[in-house]
Structure formats: structure tokens, C-alpha cells
Amino acid sequence: MKYCPNCKIKVGTKDQICPLCQNKLSGESSSIYPELHTKKITKFLKILLFSTLVIMAIASYIDFLINKSLTFSIIVDLVSLTIYGNFYYWFTSYHKDAFSLLNTYALIILLILYIWYFVIDSKIITNFIIPIVFIAGLIFSDVAALILRHHNIQRYIKLVITEIASVIIPVSLIAFKLADYYLFIYISIGLVIVNVIGLIVFSYDQVKEELIKIFNF
Amino acid sequence: MNDEWYRLDNVGFYYASMKNKKNPTVNRFSITLTEKIDETILLDAAKETMKVFPNFHVTLKSGFFWYYLEESTLDVKVKEEHTPICYKLYHDSSDILYRITYYNNRINLEVSHIVSDGRGTIELFKYLISTYIIMKYKLHMMVQSNASYSDKMEDSFDKYYKHTNPPKGNYKNIYHYEGRRLNNTTRFIELHMPVNKVVAQAHKYNSSLTVYLVSVLIQSIIKEMKTSDKNKLIKIDLPVDLRSFFDSSSSKNFFGLVAIDYELTEDNSFEHIINVVKEQFNEKIKPEALEERMNKMAAFTKWIAARMIPLFIKNVGMYFIDKFTGNFHTTTLSNVGSISFPKEIEKYIKFVAVFTSTNYFQFIVSSNKNDLCLGISSKYKYNNIVRNFSDYLLSNGIEETMYTDVM
Numbered sequence A: 001m002k003y004c005p006n007c008k009i010k011v012g013t014k015d016q017i018c019p020l021c022q023n024k025l026s027g028e029s030s031s032i033y034p035e036l037h038t039k040k041i042t043k044f045l046k047i048l049l050f051s052t053l054v055i056m057a058i059a060s061y062i063d064f065l066i067n068k069s070l071t072f073s074i075i076v077d078l079v080s081l082t083i084y085g086n087f088y089y090w091f092t093s094y095h096k097d098a099f100s101l102l103n104t105y106a107l108i109i110l111l112i113l114y115i116w117y118f119v120i121d122s123k124i125i126t127n128f129i130i131p132i133v134f135i136a137g138l139i140f141s142d143v144a145a146l147i148l149r150h151h152n153i154q155r156y157i158k159l160v161i162t163e164i165a166s167v168i169i170p171v172s173l174i175a176f177k178l179a180d181y182y183l184f185i186y187i188s189i190g191l192v193i194v195n196v197i198g199l200i201v202f203s204y205d206q207v208k209e210e211l212i213k214i215f216n217f
Numbered sequence B: 001m002n003d004e005w006y007r008l009d010n011v012g013f014y015y016a017s018m019k020n021k022k023n024p025t026v027n028r029f030s031i032t033l034t035e036k037i038d039e040t041i042l043l044d045a046a047k048e049t050m051k052v053f054p055n056f057h058v059t060l061k062s063g064f065f066w067y068y069l070e071e072s073t074l075d076v077k078v079k080e081e082h083t084p085i086c087y088k089l090y091h092d093s094s095d096i097l098y099r100i101t102y103y104n105n106r107i108n109l110e111v112s113h114i115v116s117d118g119r120g121t122i123e124l125f126k127y128l129i130s131t132y133i134i135m136k137y138k139l140h141m142m143v144q145s146n147a148s149y150s151d152k153m154e155d156s157f158d159k160y161y162k163h164t165n166p167p168k169g170n171y172k173n174i175y176h177y178e179g180r181r182l183n184n185t186t187r188f189i190e191l192h193m194p195v196n197k198v199v200a201q202a203h204k205y206n207s208s209l210t211v212y213l214v215s216v217l218i219q220s221i222i223k224e225m226k227t228s229d230k231n232k233l234i235k236i237d238l239p240v241d242l243r244s245f246f247d248s249s250s251s252k253n254f255f256g257l258v259a260i261d262y263e264l265t266e267d268n269s270f271e272h273i274i275n276v277v278k279e280q281f282n283e284k285i286k287p288e289a290l291e292e293r294m295n296k297m298a299a300f301t302k303w304i305a306a307r308m309i310p311l312f313i314k315n316v317g318m319y320f321i322d323k324f325t326g327n328f329h330t331t332t333l334s335n336v337g338s339i340s341f342p343k344e345i346e347k348y349i350k351f352v353a354v355f356t357s358t359n360y361f362q363f364i365v366s367s368n369k370n371d372l373c374l375g376i377s378s379k380y381k382y383n384n385i386v387r388n389f390s391d392y393l394l395s396n397g398i399e400e401t402m403y404t405d406v407m
Helices: A043-067 A073-092 A098-120 A123-147 A153-165 A168-175 A183-202 A204-214 B010-017 B039-052 B118-136 B149-153 B156-160 B195-204 B209-224 B270-284 B287-302 B311-325 B384-395
Strands: A002-004 A009-012 B005-007 B026-033 B058-062 B067-071 B098-103 B106-112 B187-194 B233-241 B255-263 B331-338 B349-356 B361-368 B371-378 B401-404
Touching: A043 A073, A073 A098, A098 A123, A123 A153, A123 A168, A123 A183, A153 A183, A168 A183, A183 A204, B010 B067, B010 B287, B010 B311, B026 B118, B039 B098, B039 B118, B106 B118, B118 B233, B118 B331, B118 B349, B156 B287, B187 B195, B187 B349, B187 B384, B195 B209, B195 B371, B209 B233, B209 B255, B209 B270, B209 B331, B209 B361, B209 B384, B255 B270, B255 B287, B270 B287, B349 B361, B349 B371, B371 B384
Parallel strands: A009 B401, B233 B331, B331 B361
Antiparallel strands: A002 A009, B005 B067, B026 B106, B026 B349, B058 B067, B098 B106, B187 B371, B187 B401, B233 B255, B361 B371
16 A cells, blocks of 8 residues: 555555645555546547548538538538537447437437528428438337337337427428428328327327326426 | 336435536445455345335436436346446436446445435445345345335425425525636545544544534635635535434435534634534534424425426526525535444455545545545545645544545
8 A cells, every 4th residue: 555654644546646745655556446448538539520620621612612602511511520429429428328329310310401401402301301311210219119118118118209299390391381292291290190009009008107207296 | 117106305306407417416335345346246136135125226207397216127237347436327317326336345336316315325235235245155144124115215305394484594605615626527535544533532522423523624624715715604514314303214315404604713723613513513403403404405396386387497497596505515524424234244344435426525424343434525636625634633643544546
């Protein structure tokens, strides 16, 4: 064990200096605490941030030179930032939850698509891309709920309920006349209806229980 | 399907509202044993323990009006220590609000304040450690939890709440230590000393151990105060276990905060400080005074208008309450008391340490056999107050051993 001649106290630590008086400790180092590999922003993340910002700047510059606008580069910028954000989360967090992350991805992608639509005003995004991403997300939640129903059912029921609540996305496309081809939008709304019926028929008790908990006064 | 769910007590609700803060409150109980920890046995012991204390194996969920706790269907886990001390337990609603880790000879149990307070967690901790030692050394004895399941689940704030007009606090200009803060990390220091020597010192002044330690702390703080701060009030928050005053074996939060105030005078000798502290202890730590404080703490969740407010608005309100009241003390010293085990188990134990996460600096006193541990958590780079504290004890013949985490 180390010793601080200044504080006259035995110190169990791997540090070289006394935490109380900052003087040098003598003796052999020993600690009852592990040395943690603290996940700070590593050099890798700094390089990644630098590369992301350079890509964004180059994309915007080329877009501006060719199109005299930033219409297309904005999507590159948003995607680059999202990728960086997720790398950052993955490398700095001690706790990783793939499902939450995927759920967040789906919402971020939908948000990016909305922004993209308003920037370039292309109906391809609202007619096809947004509803197809929405349908994919809904099917993913359903499959997760089915596969993991014995493991942590409440969580996946909530995931499906959240997806159902997000029906506001395809409905908003119709309500604000943002699209002119409605097949995939109708399919996504139809899928939500099927989900609601499925939830009521197969998981009535769980849903009821969930609602009691949620609205507990 | 898991249908067990619990309403949060009012203290749990406060901490749940603060769950996304950088340093949400987590209490850590550590025990150092004589031999290396066996992960498989520890996992078995943890599984057995959670069968008896299922109210800890819970996740935090948001309702429309309130948060609630739900028993988790996830398996009990035990891991080698890999996160910082008192590291955040809540990241999302699937996270279980406790963590069991080990490193070499040491077992750590970290529990979120959302679920339980220090005293409530001690029962769980003792059960876990006793079960581990019994399993490891094949002892012929059984661990018993004194409280029934419904006793553990009781919201004692709710049971003993009486509507009264809340007492007014002393919100005078309060002294806050100003030091260089650490970057995104907390320093944890364990100061171990012999209980009998500290008690003997306390008895010299006809005081209890807690009165003595609070007085030493006040004296250590005074030494760090600038002349311009000398007109400020030193306010030490002292959590008091209400189970000793009301009939309760609840595992949920059930404590009251008592504030010990010290105004600097011309005489700031240790004798004067300890007399002031003793006087306030006698005045404030008695059932009537504690009941008043308890009613004040429970009043919010009883107020019908507050009950009808949606959770997200309550959260905004709690954020401002925390901003406003979080500054009304200099520091907190908590004495969780003796953590003792049966004789057959004690021989495998070296010592115990208790910590809590903090945003400034905080002290937790615990003891096991003749070892008193002061668990200090500090957000400051230079811990002069702790140094003054240690110096004073040393000058009174109390030798100490210190352990710190690796920075």
C-alpha cells in the first residue's frame, strides 16, 4: 500500500499523487478499484468528426458549383451527421441498446426524408419513400413483438403502439396534400389498422393492463 | 406477461423526474471479502436474492400522470466492474434500476434512489452478501428477510401522511464551496478508521457519532471559507431514516431531511460547533419535527391539482424545483449506520463502503465490525475539506486508511 508522508495516511491507489494534498506518494501501488478504459472521445472520433465536416463542406461546395443551390447536399449533410452521431453514441456509451437505436434510426430517417422533401419538393419522396420506410418500420416492430413475445412483451407492445401512433405520418401526407400517388400511403394506414385489430384480439389483456398503468391517477 | 407494477413514492418520483440529469442519484454498497469473488456463485446468489426482493428488479416507466415501476422480465445479471462508480442506471425504460458488479475481492451493489433509499437497500445488500457467503463456503444456515413482501412494498410516506401546513426553511445566504471542478467525472474516496476511537472522541463531548462527524465537517468547511463568505450560513443536510420513528419495514424511500445550520460567530472553536450541532439535533430529530418534515415532502403527491397535471408538465415543474432548492445546502452527510452480519459470515468480510453520486461533494458514513467508513464523493479536483477532516481526526489520534478510485 502507498503512503502519504504529508497527510500521514496509508493510501490504497494506483495514482502517483495523494488525492488530498497532491504530494507524491511513496510505496507500492495497490488498489481495490479496477482501472477503467474510460470511453472518452477517442482520437478515432475526432478523425471521424473531421472527415464528416469535410465531406459536408465538399458536398455543399460541389452542389453549389453545379446547381447553384444546396438542394442535394443537404441530404448528404444530414446523413453524414446521423452516421457520426451514431458512431459517437456507440463508442462513448457504456450502455448500448440496439432496439432503441433502430427505433430512433427509423424516426430520424423519416425526419430526414421530410426535410429532404421540403427542400427538393419531389413527390417521389412522399409518394414512395416515406410510406415504404414507414411500412418497413411497422413490419420490423411486428416481427420483433412476435419473436420476443415471451421475453419482454410489454416493451415490444409499446414499440408497436408507438408505431401505430406514428400513423400521423402517412395521414399527414394525405391531409396536407403532400403526395399525389396514394397506394403506399393507403397500404401503410391499412397496416396500422391491421395492427390495432391484432393488438386488440391477441393482446387485449396486456394492452388493457398497459393502459391502466399508463393512466394510473 | 409480468403484471407486477408499483406506484412510486414521492421521493422516488422526484428522482425519476431527474433521471436524465448527468448525475442521477445512485447509491453504491461495496463489500471487500477475504477471497476473490466467484462470478457463478454471485450470480446464483443474486438470483436467489431477487426472488425475495422482486421490488428491486424493476424498470421505470412513464404513465400519463405519474411514473411507475414495473417488474422486469429480464434475467438477473452480474458483471465484472466495468463502469465508473455510481454510473447512471437509467438510460431507457428497459433498464433495471440496480447493478451488481464484482472486482477481485469486492462485490458492489448499486441501486437507483428512484427505487429505494440507503436504509432500504441495506436489507437487500445484506441478503445478497449473506447468500453469496453461505453458497460459497457451504455454511449450514439460512438467510431470512425480516419484512414480508407487502411490508417491503409499503409506501410509508403515504401511510403516515397527515395534512399540515409545511414548516418554513431557513433560506438565508448559504455557503457553497467553490473549487476547481473535475471534468465529467467524480472522485470517490473511502476513509476507513476504527469505530471505537471515533466513538470515544464523540463521547468526550457527550455527543453521538453523527453529531461528532457533522461538527468535524463544519469545522473543516469553515477552514476553507473566504473572509467574504463568513457571513454565510453553513447548512448540512442530514437524511434521517424515518423507519426508526414510524413503524415501517418498507424497502421504498422513507427518510426525512434535517438541516443542521451553523452561523459563524466570534467563537468557532470545536467545542462551540459541537454544542450548536448537538442542540439542533435534539430540537430537530424528534418524532414531531420529523413528522412535519415528512408531511412537507409528501404534500406534493397528495395535492389533487398536482395529481391531475400530465407527467411531462410535472417534469418541467420538478426541473425548476430542483434548480431552486438544489442550492439550499452546503453539503450532505448521511449515516446509514452499522451493516452487520451473523458471526459465521462476518469472518469472511474485510470491510464495507457506501457511496452516493453527487453534483458537488457528499459524505456517507457506514460501519462494519470495528471499521468506520466515510464514503466521500466529490466533483472537485482538490479536496481540501476532506483533507481538513482527515487532519483533525489524525490530530485526535484516529489513524485512517484511504482507498480511492483510479483517475
